[in-house]
Amino acid sequence: MMKRIALTVATALLSLAAAQTIGITQNNVGVDxxxxxxxxxxxxxxxxxxxxTVVLDAGGDEARQIAQMQDLIQQEVDAIIIWPTNGQxxxxxxxxxxxxxxxxxxxxxxxxxxxxxxxxxxxxxxNITQGARSAEIMCDRLTERGLAETGVxxxxxxxxxxxxxxxxSDGFQDRFVEVCPDVELLESQPGDWNREKSQRVMENxxxxxxxxxxxxxxxxxxxxxxxxxxxxxxxxxxITFVGATNFAVGYEAMERGEYWGSIYxxxxxxxxxxxDTALAILDGEDxxxxxxxxxxxxxxxxxxxxxxxxx
Amino acid sequence: xxxxxxxxxxxxxxxGLKLLRDQGILIAxxxxxxxxxxxSDRFLTANNLLGVIRQVSILGTLALGVTFxxxxxxxxxxxxxxxxxxxxxxxxxxxxxxxxxxILITILVALVIGAINGGLVGYLRLNSVIVxxxxxxxxxxxxxxxxxxxxxxxQNQDATWFAFFGRGQLFTIGDVNxxxxxxxxxxxxxxxxxVLHKTGFGRKVFAVGGNPVAANYSGLxxxxxxxxxxxxxxxxxxIGAIILGSRVMGSQNNVGEGWELRVLAAVIxxxxxxLGGSGSIFKTVIGVLIWGVxxxxxxxxxxxxxxxxxxxxxxxxxxxxxxxASRRGRLWAAT
Numbered sequence: 001m002m003k004r005i006a007l008t009v010a011t012a013l014l015s016l017a018a019a020q021t022i023g024i025t026q027n028n029v030g031v032d033x034x035x036x037x038x039x040x041x042x043x044x045x046x047x048x049x050x051x052x053t054v055v056l057d058a059g060g061d062e063a064r065q066i067a068q069m070q071d072l073i074q075q076e077v078d079a080i081i082i083w084p085t086n087g088q089x090x091x092x093x094x095x096x097x098x099x100x101x102x103x104x105x106x107x108x109x110x111x112x113x114x115x116x117x118x119x120x121x122x123x124x125x126x127n128i129t130q131g132a133r134s135a136e137i138m139c140d141r142l143t144e145r146g147l148a149e150t151g152v153x154x155x156x157x158x159x160x161x162x163x164x165x166x167x168x169s170d171g172f173q174d175r176f177v178e179v180c181p182d183v184e185l186l187e188s189q190p191g192d193w194n195r196e197k198s199q200r201v202m203e204n205x206x207x208x209x210x211x212x213x214x215x216x217x218x219x220x221x222x223x224x225x226x227x228x229x230x231x232x233x234x235x236x237x238x239i240t241f242v243g244a245t246n247f248a249v250g251y252e253a254m255e256r257g258e259y260w261g262s263i264y265x266x267x268x269x270x271x272x273x274x275x276d277t278a279l280a281i282l283d284g285e286d287x288x289x290x291x292x293x294x295x296x297x298x299x300x301x302x303x304x305x306x307x308x309x310x311x
Numbered sequence: 312x313x314x315x316x317x318x319x320x321x322x323x324x325x326x327g328l329k330l331l332r333d334q335g336i337l338i339a340x341x342x343x344x345x346x347x348x349x350x351s352d353r354f355l356t357a358n359n360l361l362g363v364i365r366q367v368s369i370l371g372t373l374a375l376g377v378t379f380x381x382x383x384x385x386x387x388x389x390x391x392x393x394x395x396x397x398x399x400x401x402x403x404x405x406x407x408x409x410x411x412x413x414i415l416i417t418i419l420v421a422l423v424i425g426a427i428n429g430g431l432v433g434y435l436r437l438n439s440v441i442v443x444x445x446x447x448x449x450x451x452x453x454x455x456x457x458x459x460x461x462x463x464x465x466q467n468q469d470a471t472w473f474a475f476f477g478r479g480q481l482f483t484i485g486d487v488n489x490x491x492x493x494x495x496x497x498x499x500x501x502x503x504x505x506v507l508h509k510t511g512f513g514r515k516v517f518a519v520g521g522n523p524v525a526a527n528y529s530g531l532x533x534x535x536x537x538x539x540x541x542x543x544x545x546x547x548x549x550i551g552a553i554i555l556g557s558r559v560m561g562s563q564n565n566v567g568e569g570w571e572l573r574v575l576a577a578v579i580x581x582x583x584x585x586l587g588g589s590g591s592i593f594k595t596v597i598g599v600l601i602w603g604v605x606x607x608x609x610x611x612x613x614x615x616x617x618x619x620x621x622x623x624x625x626x627x628x629x630x631x632x633x634x635x636a637s638r639r640g641r642l643w644a645a646t
Contacts, residue, residue: 029460032564036460160617187613196559196566200366204610207359221462221563228559232478249464249561311461 021052022278023072024081027108028060033311034245034267035083038108042271051279062089069093073100079278081105081123087163091115103281107274109163116289123277124270126292127164130244130263131171133297137261138172138214138242139180141299145213145240148180153214154205155188156198156222165190168218168244176216186212191222198225206233214240220250220262227259246298251308254300261299264306269293328637335633336582336597339626343601347608354611357487367577367603368492369551369558371596373570374577375496375503376547378595381578382507383540384520384587385432385439389424389446390548390574394567396454397421397552402562403463410473418549424450425545426538433537447571454564464561477558492554497596499550503543504592516540521588577602580627582634601626 024042029035039055046053054077058065065085072080073096080097082104084090091112097104098118108124142151155172158165173185186209191198198217205212206229215230217223223243230236236258243250246262253259273293280287298306321329330338348355373390380387397417404413424446431442465471479491507513518526519533526533556562581598583590602623609619636642 030455030564033461189610190617194566195561195563196555199559200606201610203362203366204607207356207362208353208611224561225559247462249462 019050019052020078020279020282021054021075022046022079022081022275023054023056023075023077024107024274025056025058025065025068025072025083027058027065027083027085029057030059033247037311038267038271041268042275045272045275049275049279051275058085060085062086065090066093069097073097073102076100077102079103079105079282081107081274081278082111083107084109084111087112087115091118094118103278105274105278105281108270120281121277121287121289121291123274123291123293125265125295126290127167128171129292130265130295131168131173132175133263133295134168134216134242134244134261135172135175136179137297137299138216138240139176139183141240141242141260142180142183142214147183147213149182151180151183151213152186152209152211153183153216154186154202154209154212156191156201156215156217156226157188158190158218158222159192160190162193165193165218172216183213191217191225193219193222195221195225195228198222199229202226202229203233206230206235212239214242217241217243219243219245220247220259221245223259223262224249224253227253231258246306246309247311248309251298251303251306254298254303257300259300261297263295264298264309265295266309267311324642325640328640328642335637336580336594336601336630339630339633340597340601340604343604343608343626347604347611351608351611354608357485359607359611361487361490361493363603363607364493364496364600365490366607367599368496369555370570370573370577370602371496371599372499372547372551372554373544373574374581374595374599375500375592376544377574378578378583378590378592379503379507379516379540379543380439381575381583381585382520382587382590383516383537384523385537385540386575386585387428387443387541387544388440388571388575389428389443389450390544391567391570391572392447392450392454393421393424393545393548394552394555394570395562395565396424396450396457396567397549398556398562398566399454399458399463399564401552402465402556402560403458405465405471405473405556410471413473414553417552418546421545421549421552422542423545425542425548428545429538429541432541433534451565451568458564460564462561462563465556468560473557474560475557477554477556477560492558495550495554499547500592500596503547507592512536512539517588519587573602576623576627580623580630582630584634 029039043055056068058068062085080102091114094104094115095118103120106119106122110122142148157169189201191201215226217226220243223241227236227241230239241259242261244263245265250259250262277287277291353359377387377390401413401417404416428443428446431437432439476491480488481491481494482489515531515536518531519536523533577599578595580601581594583594605622606619
């Protein structure tokens with residue numbers, strides 16, 4: 001009996017010590033499945049750890065996000081996590097938080113460089129590595145197919161101007177010439193993260209080029225659009241499709257043997273990593289400035305090791 | 312422009328302008344095609360040209376309905392997010408209640424939205440930009456609430472007859488496939504062309520858009536005509552959504568984002584006046600094709616994708632200018 005009471009008291013004390021409040025202002029929760037899943041995972045993980053949270057969503061609106069940041073500063077939360085709507089626009093308000101002594105963690109997409117002095121850490125995916133890994137998946141597969149010397153590929157990029165799109169594309173192109181120097185990248189065009197648009201871009205590629213051995217897309221959603229176009233033209237069999245951010249549709253296309261590989265990026269890992277980073281900073285631990293979570297390669301060969309993405 | 316017998320023979324400027332006025336859009340289109348044919352040997356192949364029509368078939372289908380609204384003297388800026396909502400709806404309902412009912416409900420929903428737009432503009436006489444710009448946000452919000460932000464997908468993509476609308480092929484000539492979206496778009500253009508140009512309803516649309524006051528005095532129920540033009544727009548959005556959903560076999564929540572302006576650009580490119588009362592389905596089809604040819608041509612030439620925005624704008628300015636020039640009989644404004 002005494003033991004149980006002691007345990008209860010100890011737990012109560014522990015939870016008292018851990019009763020920290022963490023505020024988060026997100027980019028645009030409703031807009032896609034990734035962000036929706038991220039928010040759910042964040043709330044669940046916080047509940048699991050017994051952390052109090054203030055969960056806000058800017059709805060893609062910079063002005064609203066700045067106001068939310070100011071609210072969180074007023075509420076004197078212990079730490080703020082921000083998913084920037086715009087890497088430039090939020091720098092001044094991030095600086096305000098820093099001056100108020102509240103540590104700021106940036107999640108998923110980084111803020112502009114001039115804001116780096118005011119944040120403790122960036123938690124998110126390493127998009128350059130993702131691009132590089134996609135390049136390796138593509139090159140390995142083309143080599144298996146005996147196309148390391150003669151292959152030609154095309155690229156469908158994310159929306160121009162988005163850091164994620166630029167970094168993935170740079171990471172892919174830089175790594176690809178290293179691993180497959182003889183395979184020519186015929187052309188890169190933006191698909192704007194949009195499946196229908198990517199389908200149209202791919203249709204035009206198919207008209208323009210009689211031979212295409214591989215397609216790299218900045219995410220699976222666009223990759224599946226490209227796959228649709230190739231299937232329509234009866235040319236999908238000769239093409240290796242590699243994407244990034246494995247979506248459920250990409251995962252299923254891999255199960256059907258139509259789509260070769262991707263990068264597994266879980267919004268659940270993303271959310272947990274952000275909260276872990278914030279808590280580690282509050283505990284005074286040494287946290288790397290760029291605190292990436294791992295986004296492994298997934299191909300038809302190893303996809304059984306991964307659960308199907310929920311988005 | 313009335314000409315009396317006594318006028319001297321037309322100058323080169325007047326002759327040129329008359330030709331431009333009558334066939335300007337067609338001439339612009341043909342010049343564009345010829346230029347692209349010289350620039351890329353891939354361009355003038357049957358497969359590529361049909362590909363262009365297929366790529367613009369969804370945009371074109373929407374533009375047909377919007378043409379009614381514009382000729383009726385109004386704008387419909389809600390078609391983009393209406394496309395998002397209806398595409399999400401038809402894809403999501405497909406697996407839940409089957410393709411047939413999903414299509415029916417989608418068309419009904421689009422007609423109701425069109426009727427709300429049309430009611431507010433026609434009967435309450437509210438400004439159409441305000442009404443449909445508001446509707447644009449409302450429908451985007453409704454889409455996100457409906458899906459909770461998740462993409463929707465059709466599970467058994469190879470096992471549904473729903474694939475017919477976006478992926479089906481009717482027949483093959485040589486190595487050229489005639490696709491269902493192309494046939495749907497051009498078929499609908501013919502039908503709606505007849506409705507607009509050969510029926511009493513069509514004439515009333517022109518009358519209401521050209522001179523609403525006179526139309527009222529001559530006993531036309533212009534409120535109802537406006538209502539019908541918006542329902543027409545809703546209907547073509549639903550058809551576009553069915554083609555789009557079938558083609559992609561899934562939908563993002565923002566799939567129609569920005570389409571309202573693209574559709575409007577195609578209608579204007581064709582030469583239908585934003586002031587209402589003039590235009591035609593044929594012009595819209597040409598405008599849509601110009602849009603598609605620019606997009607396809609620049610890609611074949613390897614130009615940066617976003618060059619098309621700049622090129623489209625320049626061509627649009629030239630077309631609107633020539634249209635105005637032919638109406639006033641001179642290239643420049645008098646003063």
